[in-house]
Amino acid sequence: MNEMITTLAPSASLDEASIGGFADALAVVRDLPLFADQEEWDLEGTPFRRTLRPQTFAHVDFATPLGAHEPTTYKSLVANRILQTAYEAEFVLLPRTPDAHFAADFALFYAPRTQAALDIVRRRLEETVFSFLDDEIDLSGRWRRSDAKAYLEAYVTQEETAQGNAAMAAIEASPDPRHAAKTFLIQLASDFLLESSPMARTTIGNYGPIQSEIFKVLIDEYGYGVHSAKHSTLYEETLSSVGLSPAAHTHWQFYLSGSLMMNNYFNYVCRNPRHFFRYLGALFQAETGFIRATREWSQGLGRVFGDEIALGYFAEHAHIDMHHSRMALENVVLPAIDAFGEGVIPDILRGFEEAKLLAELAERDFCAQVGWMDAAAPCKRLAPGILANIEARPAAERPPLAPIDEPRGELSVMHVHDGDELCWIREGVMHFWIGHDRYTRLEAGEGTVIRAQRLHGAIIDSERCLYEIHSIGDHRAWL
Amino acid sequence: MAVSPARESAGRAVVTLPLARGACIAGAAMEWVLVETPAGGWSVIEGTCSHRGGPLRLGTCDARAVRCPWHGTAFSWSGLIRRGAPAIRVGAVVRAVVPDATARAVQRRVYLAAPGEAGASATRPPARCPEPTASPHPEEIPA
Secondary structure (H helix, E strand, C coil), X not given: CHHHHHHHHHHHHCCHHHCCCHHHHHHHHHHCHHHCCCCCCCCCCCCCCCCCCHHHHHHCCCCXXXXXCCCCCHHHHHHHHHHHHHHHCCCCCCXXXXXXXXXXXXXXXXXXXXXXXXXXXXXHXXXXXXXXXXXXEEEECCCCHHHHHHHHHHHHHXXXXXCCCHHHHHHHHCCCHHHHHXXXXXXXXXXXXXXCHHHHHCCCCCCCHHHHHHHHHHHHHCHHHCHHHCHHHHHHHHHHHCCCCCCXXXXXXXCCHHHHHXXXXXXXXXXXXXXXXHHHHHHHHHHHHHHHHHHHHHXXXXXXXXXXXXXXXXHHHXXXXXXXXXXXXXXXXXXXXXXXXXXXXXXXXXXXXXXXXXXXXXXXXXXXXXXXXXXXXXXXXXXXXXXXXXXXXXXXXXXXXXXEEEECCCEXXXXXXXXXXXXXXXXXXXXXXXXXXXXXEEECCCEXXXXXXXXXXXXXXXXXXXXXXXXXXXXXXXX | CCCCCCCCCCCCEEEEEECCCCEEEECCCCEEEEEECXXXXXXXXXXXXXXXXXXXXXXXXXXXXXXXXXXXXXEEHHHHHHCCCCEEEECCEEEEXXXXXXXXXXXXXXXXXXXXXXXXXXXCCHHHCCCCCCCCCCCECCC
């Protein structure tokens, strides 16, 4: 194995100095086989291989930041997939059960050229993805320590009395609550299997007593060095108990933009010391919001799966985060204001609100995805009428059409479109995937509406499949 | 929940407002008003005149100052903004901290410009402001 690494590393490490700007770096990322389209839905043996749909990079305007209402667009999905990959290329990732490609993939993922390219791309994409927060959140007035304390404590009070969880409500209202719940667990896996890795970045350096206070929270997350108590280990048990993979990013394709964006935010603010005080606010929000969230998730998942599911992860958080919330406020946030002045309050509060906003966004994205998955039958029923209405129009008035011819086994990895589309099968059979391990079978003369910004994919189940994608924009205009 | 019992939030309220005309905070003896500032920003200013308690939201203003409708006392924008309640905007929602535990959000008639109004300016004449609908309180507009 070492011999393989030695053999592969030199070619992968050449030319990192020749990478110029963003376009060059993106081209390097685009051409890495690790990030090419996958041929399977799940990849269990490697945390390095993860599709970024690199063939579409050239068609995405990464230079223009996402707007506040674009968190689930295609650009957001691709940018967030790349960003998470860039952040995680700075972590040590090793597969639970290495596959045959381990040595080569390991060498390539951590090659200087890969690292250099991802670093350059990351800097641009952080602006692309997160600059909308500058417009979404701002402060006025003079914030004193007592105001900030009152403001943050009001959130504690609100969480103490609030009830109801939108994600659990969506799951339990679904005709297939087990599948919806698994989809939810997959979203959490995007973060929880590497839990607190972003936070660990903030514990290095030298910044006084609050550094040690943050470390106390971190060691809880890491189970005090007892692997079975590590929170990510507890979450692996949760995933395994319901038949999902406990290996990091096996289900990579099924992460929603909102989930990725929230993970990336914590990496974003933890990675750069410039955002340290934003992180402190985000830390308090996460630790406080998690008390109720993990309790309600635990209850909801228990109702869906019964005794089958291992809920230790959620029980641990529902308890320990009561302490973490208090510790974050009293031992980290307020001492930081005392030590570094009230001038740090705006960043702290901004981080607090940003974390809350992104958590809400991720939850809305998930709920919308559940609705989409449950709407498979109606979307299929709408297709013939829409096609008839398109074909009744003169050619010049029809929406853009892309005819596609694919062979058996061709897999279109999970992705989204910015507008509604009509997929119509002319010949052959397609399994149209609407979520993890869930698809609609489409035969010749059948189709489906693909709702805007909803994750989907496809695999061909006939020798060949001729199908059409009509970019209808808003399907209601074609009813 | 493990939070120390003596919270400083006692005596304060965190009040949530829509980013819209008429968004006010009513306290026991004071009110605060969400306004657009002449520079195009926003602020939750003290809305109770320090002279005799007149409602500044019904006053007139120009780019420099707001005048109380009762006796014409002028308050510079810079002072109003400096003394404004600490507040944070997230999208179309503003949350402000005010030193009055009884304070609550209300909709009231406001002649000063609201943040984000198309063409809003600090010199918007009162005649262009929407009239409130009927309300048990003569100055409150039902939500």
